Amino acid sequence: MSIKGVWATHRNAVIVTVSTLIILFPIAYSAASSILIQTPDPFLELPDEKYRECVRDTEYMRFHHMDLLKEIREEFVRYGNRGEVALDSCRGCHTSRRRFCDQCHNSVSLSLDCFGCHYYPEPDGAS
Amino acid sequence: MNRRKFLKASGILLSGTACAPGLPILTGCSSTRADRERVLSKYKWGMVINLEKCRLDCDACMVACRKENNVALHGDKRWDIHWIRKVNVRQKDSPDAAWKPVPLLCNHCEEPPCAQVCPVQATYKRDDGIVIVDHHRCIGCRYCVIACPYNARYFNYKENPDWPNKEYPKRSHGVAESCNFCAHLLDQGKKPACVEACDKINANALCHGDLNDPDSEISRLISSNPVKRLREDLGTEPKVYYIGL
Ligand code: SF4
Numbered sequence: 001m002s003i004k005g006v007w008a009t010h011r012n013a014v015i016v017t018v019s020t021l022i023i024l025f026p027i028a029y030s031a032a033s034s035i036l037i038q039t040p041d042p043f044l045e046l047p048d049e050k051y052r053e054c055v056r057d058t059e060y061m062r063f064h065h066m067d068l069l070k071e072i073r074e075e076f077v078r079y080g081n082r083g084e085v086a087l088d089s090c091r092g093c094h095t096s097r098r099r100f101c102d103q104c105h106n107s108v109s110l111s112l113d114c115f116g117c118h119y120y121p122e123p124d125g126a127s
Numbered sequence: 128m129n130r131r132k133f134l135k136a137s138g139i140l141l142s143g144t145a146c147a148p149g150l151p152i153l154t155g156c157s158s159t160r161a162d163r164e165r166v167l168s169k170y171k172w173g174m175v176i177n178l179e180k181c182r183l184d185c186d187a188c189m190v191a192c193r194k195e196n197n198v199a200l201h202g203d204k205r206w207d208i209h210w211i212r213k214v215n216v217r218q219k220d221s222p223d224a225a226w227k228p229v230p231l232l233c234n235h236c237e238e239p240p241c242a243q244v245c246p247v248q249a250t251y252k253r254d255d256g257i258v259i260v261d262h263h264r265c266i267g268c269r270y271c272v273i274a275c276p277y278n279a280r281y282f283n284y285k286e287n288p289d290w291p292n293k294e295y296p297k298r299s300h301g302v303a304e305s306c307n308f309c310a311h312l313l314d315q316g317k318k319p320a321c322v323e324a325c326d327k328i329n330a331n332a333l334c335h336g337d338l339n340d341p342d343s344e345i346s347r348l349i350s351s352n353p354v355k356r357l358r359e360d361l362g363t364e365p366k367v368y369y370i371g372l
């Protein structure tokens with residue numbers, strides 16, 4: 001049976017099948033890519049030896065460090081209260097931006113502007 | 128009660144209940160704000176520039192400012208940024224008159240036009256009178272650059288390639304900036320970098336201090352000398368005073 005013949009006899013079935021495939025493609029693609037394309041898990045470097053404890057507990061920092069940073073920024077920039085915590089104090093224990101901050105940010109494709117203006121040195125010389 | 132009255136009454140009731148939870152938030156904010164203000168509002172920073180002591184070919188203050196605050200110098204006057212700059216002036220109709228150097232910087236106006244026009248309140252007057260830009264908030268609209276009658280504001284058309292003072296942030300491309308009296312040094316109890324540099328070469332032309340304190344050096348200089356401010360007619364109430372202008 002030629003293609004023409006299929007089209008003539010099963011027109012509706014062909015349209016339904018093709019459109020279902022088109023609709024399902026994105027879902028199938030993302031499912032397949034999550035299985036097939038393995039992105040490495042972010043590897044966070046452990047803090048420096050002089051680390052005792054963080055300014056907040058780990059759970060809070062993991063999900064809300066940006067809120068904390070925004071809060072201290074507002075306090076300092078607008079009201080002149082320089083508290084205990086600053087971006088500089090992160091630097092004391094988490095010595096490498098590349099091996100700490102960037103790990104998660106890169107893996108979720110987040111690009112931040114902090115380090116365009118604030119200095120966060122790399123221990124091996126690159127900034 | 129007819130239909131109309133009923134609707135009116137229920138509307139009022141509803142909006143009342145909707146606003147009520149907001150009240151503690153509003154009052155809560157204002158009380159913490161008042162606590163914060165006390166930190167800075169003791170001071171009112173100002174500067175006196177003694178033009179008789181300022182040297183003609185000296186640029187110590189400009190260099191020190193660039194180094195402290197990472198102010199960009201691209202070598203092209205379209206993009207160069209100056210927090211403090213010097214112009215030479217002389218009497219208009221006497222060509223033989225001596226040139227007089229005049230350092231110009233942000234005047235930290237009491238009524239700052241730059242802060243009034245800023246649509247996102249990125250530029251604002253701190254409680255100690257310093258007019259400062261919150262660069263995180265600046266959207267780069269350049270209203271303030273146009274509003275400032277003293278041309279004290281500059282815009283970052285380009286990223287600054289240099290970063291001499293790593294302890295102090297630089298500014299990214301697309302924000303406005305101007306002198307902030309080295310607010311980060313004042314907060315540590317130090318003097319602005321330009322004043323420090325001027326004192327170091329023993330010119331002592333710049334004096335920075337607290338205008339609120341009647342015994343401070345700056346208050347004495349202002350009361351014992353004929354001082355002028357730039358364009359006082361504009362009503363911006365600058366806090367930079369000039370002796371011998
Ligand atoms: S001199 Fe210009 S930038 Fe400085 S406070 Fe006045 S208006 Fe604003």
Ligand code: SF4
Pocket residue numbers: 241244245246247248249250260264265266267268269270271272302303
């Ligand atoms: S350029 Fe920035 S600081 Fe100036 S008025 Fe616009 S938002 Fe405000």
